[in-house]
Amino acid sequence: MIRKAAFCFILVxxxxxxFGDIINTTDPGQIAAFQTGATVQNFESISGHTPExxxxxxxxxxxxEATAFIFDEITGVQFSVGGAPGTxxxxxxxxxxxxxxxxxxxxxxxxxxxxxGTTLFSSSALIEIFFPTKVSxxxxxxxxxxxxxxxxxxxxxxxxxxxxxxxxxSANNVTAGNFVGISRPTADIGxxxxxxxxxTAGFTIDDFTFGGSSTTTTVPEPGTVVLLGTALVTLGLWxxxxxx
Numbered sequence: 001m002i003r004k005a006a007f008c009f010i011l012v013x014x015x016x017x018x019f020g021d022i023i024n025t026t027d028p029g030q031i032a033a034f035q036t037g038a039t040v041q042n043f044e045s046i047s048g049h050t051p052e053x054x055x056x057x058x059x060x061x062x063x064x065e066a067t068a069f070i071f072d073e074i075t076g077v078q079f080s081v082g083g084a085p086g087t088x089x090x091x092x093x094x095x096x097x098x099x100x101x102x103x104x105x106x107x108x109x110x111x112x113x114x115x116x117g118t119t120l121f122s123s124s125a126l127i128e129i130f131f132p133t134k135v136s137x138x139x140x141x142x143x144x145x146x147x148x149x150x151x152x153x154x155x156x157x158x159x160x161x162x163x164x165x166x167x168x169x170s171a172n173n174v175t176a177g178n179f180v181g182i183s184r185p186t187a188d189i190g191x192x193x194x195x196x197x198x199x200t201a202g203f204t205i206d207d208f209t210f211g212g213s214s215t216t217t218t219v220p221e222p223g224t225v226v227l228l229g230t231a232l233v234t235l236g237l238w239x240x241x242x243x244x
Contacts, residue, residue: 020153020169020184023139031179034139037212039076042105043092046073051092051108055099057121057146057201063113068092070110077210078130078160081112081120085160088115090127093204102204104141109204112196121146125202129192130160137212138192139181140205147200148173150193153182157191165191173197181209 023034043051052068054061063069069089072078081088091113095103103109112125129138138153152170156163168188174180182189196202 020182022169022171022174023181023183024171024174024178026178031139034137034179034181034183035209038135038137038209039211041074041208041210042206043108043110043208044106046070046092049073049092051094052119053094053096054119055097057099058119059122059202060114061119063091063117063119065091069113069117076131076133076135077208078132079110080128080130080159081115082126082128082159083115085128085130089113091119095204099145102143102145104206109143109206110208111204112202121202123147123196123198123200123202125196127194127205128157128159129194130157131190131192131210134187134190135211136185136187136189137181137183137210138189139179139183139209141179141207142174142176143204143206144177146176146203148176148197149180149200149203150174150195150197151180151182152193152195153184153189154191154193155188157193161190176203179207 023030025031049067049070050065052063052065068091070079070092071086071089078085079090081090090110093109093111095107095109100107112120112127114120142149150170150172151174153168154165155168156165158165168184169182171182194203194205
């Protein structure tokens with residue numbers, strides 16, 4: 001019985017080492033390392049889809065390009081803006097005029113849409129993401145002229161899979177103009193959410209990066225180290241009791 005308890009305790013301790021890394025940077029080396037082995041989608045050439053051209057970030061403007069909306073056209077990932085997946089979709093935006101420089105790759109980005117099919121550059125902006133085959137990393141560039149966001153990595157996304165979802169990792173207030181994301185030691189990310197902060201003008205994303213196996217080496221948190229140490233002590237006591 002003691003042996004089983006010790007083994008379980010150590011298993012819990014090692015499981016707690018499997019926490020993720022947050023990336024929130026403009027450093028090219030860190031970004032290149034994150035994108036290694038992953039799919040990078042710049043939204044420039046999605047077959048059958050024409051982005052909506054905008055020259056300003058507004059809320060409530062009709063999206064005239066019917067094919068600007070995307071759902072599952074990119075292999076391995078599905079998008080929504082809340083509501084019903086496949087019905088409430090984000091849109092491709094061609095940034096033009098004075099805002100053209102806000103795109104990281106060429107001029108096309110992915111951005112939120114309201115349920116009535118109009119632009120939604122406001123604090124109500126949301127994009128939900130589902131990965132039918134789980135991945136270990138998700139990242140993207142945030143629009144430098146819009147707002148910071150909260151990001152959440154989950155084991156699934158209930159709206160798509162109809163399975164209970166649990167948060168794996170999250171980061172609050174990640175920085176507009178940075179490449180941001182979450183990587184995990186194993187491919188356990190099945191869902192992801194990007195949520196605008198109150199008082200901001202929403203967000204767009206570019207160079208959407210997903211997939212791969214994490215190559216990042218994580219350093220255990222102090223609490224985890226204590227837990228692991230306690231587990232090893234427990235195992236030592238069990239061995240002494242067995243010898244006695």
